[in-house]
Amino acid sequence: MDLLAQYVMNGVMLGLMYALVALGFTLFFGVLDVVQFAHGDVLTAGAFAGLAAYAVAFHAGVHSAVPQLLAVVLAATLSMAVLGAVLGRTLVLPLKSAPPLNVLLATLMGGTVLRECIRLFYPGGSQPQRFPALLPSASWSLGRFTLRLDNVLMILAGVALVAGLSLLLRRTRLGLQIRAVAQDEETARSMGIDFRLVVLVTFAIGSGLAAFAGVMHGLYYNEVNFSSGLLLGVIGFSAAVLGGLGSLGGAVLGGFLFAGLQTLGAVALPFASAYKDVFAFAVVILLMTWRPTGLIGEQLGERV
Amino acid sequence: MTAYRPALRVLSALALGAVIGILIYGLLAAESEKAVGLVLLAVALTVAAGLRTGVLPRLARAAGSGPLLGSVALAGVVLIAVFHDDPFVLLLVARALLVLVACLGLHVQFADAGVPNFAGAAFFGVGGYTAAVLGAGEIPHLLVLLASGAMAAAVGSLLLLPLLRTRGHYAALITIAFGLLFRTFLEVNEGLGGPQGLKLPGLRILGFAFNDDRQLLGLEVSGFAFYCLAAGVLALGAVWLVRRVERSWLGVSLDAVRLDETAAACFGISLGRWKIAALTLGNAIVGVAGGLSAMMVGFIAPNNFTFQESLVLVSILLLGGLGNLAGLAAAALIVVWVPEKLQPIQEFRYLLFSVLVVLVLVLRPGGLVRRRARQAFGSAAA
Numbered sequence A: 001m002d003l004l005a006q007y008v009m010n011g012v013m014l015g016l017m018y019a020l021v022a023l024g025f026t027l028f029f030g031v032l033d034v035v036q037f038a039h040g041d042v043l044t045a046g047a048f049a050g051l052a053a054y055a056v057a058f059h060a061g062v063h064s065a066v067p068q069l070l071a072v073v074l075a076a077t078l079s080m081a082v083l084g085a086v087l088g089r090t091l092v093l094p095l096k097s098a099p100p101l102n103v104l105l106a107t108l109m110g111g112t113v114l115r116e117c118i119r120l121f122y123p124g125g126s127q128p129q130r131f132p133a134l135l136p137s138a139s140w141s142l143g144r145f146t147l148r149l150d151n152v153l154m155i156l157a158g159v160a161l162v163a164g165l166s167l168l169l170r171r172t173r174l175g176l177q178i179r180a181v182a183q184d185e186e187t188a189r190s191m192g193i194d195f196r197l198v199v200l201v202t203f204a205i206g207s208g209l210a211a212f213a214g215v216m217h218g219l220y221y222n223e224v225n226f227s228s229g230l231l232l233g234v235i236g237f238s239a240a241v242l243g244g245l246g247s248l249g250g251a252v253l254g255g256f257l258f259a260g261l262q263t264l265g266a267v268a269l270p271f272a273s274a275y276k277d278v279f280a281f282a283v284v285i286l287l288m289t290w291r292p293t294g295l296i297g298e299q300l301g302e303r304v
Numbered sequence B: 001m002t003a004y005r006p007a008l009r010v011l012s013a014l015a016l017g018a019v020i021g022i023l024i025y026g027l028l029a030a031e032s033e034k035a036v037g038l039v040l041l042a043v044a045l046t047v048a049a050g051l052r053t054g055v056l057p058r059l060a061r062a063a064g065s066g067p068l069l070g071s072v073a074l075a076g077v078v079l080i081a082v083f084h085d086d087p088f089v090l091l092l093v094a095r096a097l098l099v100l101v102a103c104l105g106l107h108v109q110f111a112d113a114g115v116p117n118f119a120g121a122a123f124f125g126v127g128g129y130t131a132a133v134l135g136a137g138e139i140p141h142l143l144v145l146l147a148s149g150a151m152a153a154a155v156g157s158l159l160l161l162p163l164l165r166t167r168g169h170y171a172a173l174i175t176i177a178f179g180l181l182f183r184t185f186l187e188v189n190e191g192l193g194g195p196q197g198l199k200l201p202g203l204r205i206l207g208f209a210f211n212d213d214r215q216l217l218g219l220e221v222s223g224f225a226f227y228c229l230a231a232g233v234l235a236l237g238a239v240w241l242v243r244r245v246e247r248s249w250l251g252v253s254l255d256a257v258r259l260d261e262t263a264a265a266c267f268g269i270s271l272g273r274w275k276i277a278a279l280t281l282g283n284a285i286v287g288v289a290g291g292l293s294a295m296m297v298g299f300i301a302p303n304n305f306t307f308q309e310s311l312v313l314v315s316i317l318l319l320g321g322l323g324n325l326a327g328l329a330a331a332a333l334i335v336v337w338v339p340e341k342l343q344p345i346q347e348f349r350y351l352l353f354s355v356l357v358v359l360v361l362v363l364r365p366g367g368l369v370r371r372r373a374r375q376a377f378g379s380a381a382a
Helices: A002-032 A039-059 A065-095 A100-121 A149-171 A173-183 A185-190 A195-221 A228-243 A248-268 A270-290 B006-029 B033-053 B055-063 B065-082 B087-112 B120-135 B141-157 B160-165 B168-188 B223-247 B249-259 B261-266 B271-297 B307-319 B325-341 B349-363
Strands: A139-142 A145-148 B214-216 B219-221
Touching (some): A002 A173, A002 A195, A002 A228, A039 A065, A039 A100, A039 A228, A065 A100, A065 A195, A065 B349, A100 B307, A100 B349, A145 A149, A149 A195, A149 A248, A173 A185, A173 A195, A185 A195, A195 A228, A228 A248, A228 A270, A228 B168, A270 B160, B006 B033, B006 B065, B006 B087, B006 B325, B055 B065, B065 B087, B065 B223, B087 B120, B087 B223, B087 B249, B087 B271, B087 B307, B087 B325, B120 B141, B120 B168, B141 B271, B160 B168, B160 B271, B168 B307, B223 B249, B223 B271, B223 B325, B249 B261, B249 B271, B261 B271, B307 B325, B325 B349
Antiparallel strands (some): B214 B219
């Protein structure tokens, strides 16, 4: 029972991270019908930006946790929002009318550029970096299960972020514009919506979410690695596909479903813990085979 | 088509072979960074001038593909003879040739059938590990190489169903996931040596050990010269096979599948069958190259088969101009050669290649070299 609770907790954390990444994929696909494969590396870059901000804050004499945390989160999300918009502007928008595979290749290679830059130019970037524990470490024991305050805080923050995004899309003018562009670019343009601006803002929002997931990942595992975004990107994309690309609820559902399956695998095959990532990738492939267009996904009728 | 006289054909083929041979000689012989830069400049100028004035394409057309391949092979043999006692250069050449073979396999999948494969290094690795496991025993090594190809095709067949049910981005994601899965699997699997990898014996065919240095015509010949020859034979065979496929009705069907799936299906071309054919053939070619490469190096580890390496293979495909075999060969040589010759940029090679590919995609969306359309009635229209 305690063990089960532990697994559920772990699954919820993972699910939230996957959902945040998947939301980015689904937003990009919504407005522009493209897949931005550098998204996973944006996540890593966000975590490293947070790490750098921490180092700067530390050397500037900020030693209490709250401002440090604030600096880390703000630096990560804002810098990645800018980077996401830049990637959208340089790699995705110019290739809008090129074959879709070109966008995929360009963003894949763009992601490699990010990854290699972190590995080569971040001090010690080729080794896993320790991520500071910035959240309060209090915990409550319920039987043998310990509920950790930092995990609870992260989950609350993640849920708040998802809820905020949903509100933004449904209740604000910007959200209306994003949804309009997602539905029909031409009509949206003729209604006076600045298409490029909306697309770039969407890229900024999605990338900021990924950066937040990156910081969460760092805080949860106390470590970041230049290549950890690769796994999260692949999983996030398949979570988005599973939920149906372009659907927000689907992305969250897909993220949690994926985390559930992964946790289930860990419970059912405890002897194979070394094969955890192998299992994750196998699940990606199987799920994509089972539902190539998602659980509640778009109907791919093709008109000739 | 203009009928060229045999003497003219042979002469043009020899001229072109000589030009290519001299350029490659320059690439291989350059030692200092300055020399490397000069040679690269010379290559770029020659190619640009040759294309601008139309001399190179005209020579190639006059020679015809058979004599041209022959003269390039001749140039290769001459080069191997020149560098007969320089194992470093020979290893470089052999590696470039094997990378070319692997890229030819991916070429069948990506450039012909339109199925991108981002797990090229993984299939290369399947071939290598097969050679490592089987090569230690008594099985003749030619059979082991064939088994490497068969094994890569067999492992690739696990992905057939997923790849047939998906398209575009989704299919790409499946190959990416497989490439990552394969690498992780190798690292945690104890039976295949784990992260330390496996050692394997050198190639031996009919009692002829490729690893040994030996005396030939009074010259001390490095063992790698024989690997170069073997890799060259493999590369020629692969080029021949791929060209045969492309120029036959098989190629027409593959083109149709790539260019418009709906139209192809309307004309009764079975999408599944052609994708399966291209994927299997491509993976088999990659696997054979992987097997020979592993035997040549004598050692394999999971780190040789990372996602980055798969991306390098795709980069070569793209930089060579999708669908262009001559460009592919040049790109393979340059991509293998540059990091080896310019040690300072060795560490930055992935970064460099990725930036190059991004630039090509953004600045020349139609590809580095525009793909020639298939001509229905000979090449009269050319």
